[in-house]
Amino acid sequence: MSEHSKPKVLLFGAGSVGAIYLYLLSKVSSVTAVCRSNYDTIKQDGFIINSHIFGQNIHFKPNVVRDCTEAASSTALPGKPFDFVVVCSKAIPATVPKLIAPAITPDHTAIVLIQNGIGIEQEYADAFPTNPIISSVVYLPVTQRPAGIITHGEIERLELGAYPSTALPTHAKVFTELVKAAGGTAEFQGNVQLKRWTKLLVNASWNPICALTRCTDIEFMSSSLSSTDFVFAIMMEIVEVARAYGAMLSRDDAEFQLGRAKARIPKSAGVEPSMLQDVRAGRKMEVEAIVGNVVRMAEGKGVKVPKLAALYVLAKGLDASL
Ligand SMILES: NC(=O)C1=CN([C@@H]2O[C@H](COP(=O)(O)OP(=O)(O)OC[C@H]3O[C@@H](n4cnc5c(N)ncnc54)[C@H](OP(=O)(O)O)[C@@H]3O)[C@@H](O)[C@H]2O)C=CC1
Ligand SMILES: CC(C)(CO)C(=O)C(=O)O
Numbered sequence: 001m002s003e004h005s006k007p008k009v010l011l012f013g014a015g016s017v018g019a020i021y022l023y024l025l026s027k028v029s030s031v032t033a034v035c036r037s038n039y040d041t042i043k044q045d046g047f048i049i050n051s052h053i054f055g056q057n058i059h060f061k062p063n064v065v066r067d068c069t070e071a072a073s074s075t076a077l078p079g080k081p082f083d084f085v086v087v088c089s090k091a092i093p094a095t096v097p098k099l100i101a102p103a104i105t106p107d108h109t110a111i112v113l114i115q116n117g118i119g120i121e122q123e124y125a126d127a128f129p130t131n132p133i134i135s136s137v138v139y140l141p142v143t144q145r146p147a148g149i150i151t152h153g154e155i156e157r158l159e160l161g162a163y164p165s166t167a168l169p170t171h172a173k174v175f176t177e178l179v180k181a182a183g184g185t186a187e188f189q190g191n192v193q194l195k196r197w198t199k200l201l202v203n204a205s206w207n208p209i210c211a212l213t214r215c216t217d218i219e220f221m222s223s224s225l226s227s228t229d230f231v232f233a234i235m236m237e238i239v240e241v242a243r244a245y246g247a248m249l250s251r252d253d254a255e256f257q258l259g260r261a262k263a264r265i266p267k268s269a270g271v272e273p274s275m276l277q278d279v280r281a282g283r284k285m286e287v288e289a290i291v292g293n294v295v296r297m298a299e300g301k302g303v304k305v306p307k308l309a310a311l312y313v314l315a316k317g318l319d320a321s322l
Contacts, residue, residue, distance in 0.1 A: 014062075026060070160186060205238065238305075240298075
């Protein structure tokens with residue numbers, strides 16, 4: 001494929017998750033990354049990726065810019081608009097749309113959100129009413145520590161769909177195929193919101209629990225006789241909220257998600273959720289996208305979530321200290 005006929009992709013948020021998809025997409029498209037704190041490191045040395053799936057000691061040096069204004073005037077495929085802007089920063093409300101705006105061409109650029117949480121898409125739809133929005137759920141335990149060194153565990157899975165689910169699926173399908181062609185595991189979903197709720201069983205429970213206790217998931221399960229039941233009870237609160245919004249999760253789904261962590265106990269292979277990584281790095285956490293929105297949605301439908309509401313208040317307090 002000639003350079004000019006390749007899709008042109010901008011990654012916003014070249015952190016742990018972003019580095020992996022930037023690497024994969026670089027095999028099938030022209031990629032540029034917006035870097036912030038790791039700009040100098042990546043510009044000079046690139047990333048080193050150590051992945052259980054994609055290989056060890058992979059040196060990867062992408063084209064980097066400091067912001068989307070620089071990206072829009074970058075010399076990579078000049079004159080060609082970005083086909084996809086992939087957002088892999090943390091989902092902090094009311095921050096990103098104005099930052100990516102210089103790289104968005106109306107009626108053309110598709111915005112791909114590879115982020116945890118629920119209810120995160122509408123601000124993009126409001127800011128860019130003529131652009132396709134692709135919502136996605138990612139299973140990818142990965143850290144960046146120190147800058148440029150990426151350590152990725154045993155799973156890589158991306159579930160993608162249009163936002164809203166009734167919108168045309170064309171762009172979500174094209175991006176799904178692009179990730180697959182790059183060697184990633186991507187699946188188009190007609191109802192990606194159901195997948196978001198499923199993933200929230202993991203994130204709205206484990207992320208704040210591990211952030212607040214500074215335990216990996218399996219360290220927390222070993223910390224007291226009540227800890228595993230506590231996680232399960234929170235997952236069941238999330239099941240009830242999801243059901244109130246038409247995502248018909250069940251006790252079996254909660255058991256399955258808890259079982260994934262339990263299965264790692266014999267291998268002592270604890271996961272450090274991204275919110276715990278944030279606490280350790282002194283970074284702001286995604287409390288609203290991952291916990292606050294669920295608590296508010298529960299209130300909206302009269303669903304009682306006492307444990308999750310308590311986690312929300314505590315996580316807000318922790319976030320204020322960061
Ligand atoms: N890590 C994981 O294991 C998983 C994470 N997720 C989700 O994926 C998403 C990304 O998480 P993760 O990769 O861990 O996050 P990271 O914190 O590792 O990366 C986010 C990146 O976005 C950058 N960024 C933030 N704001 C800006 C800005 N204004 N300009 C330029 N760059 C910016 C950060 O730069 P800086 O370094 O300067 O802050 C950082 O490089 C989150 O929604 C998370 O919940 C999902 C599954 C697993
Ligand atoms: C729990 C995990 C690693 C699952 O991929 C995740 O989503 C996160 O860290 O936010």
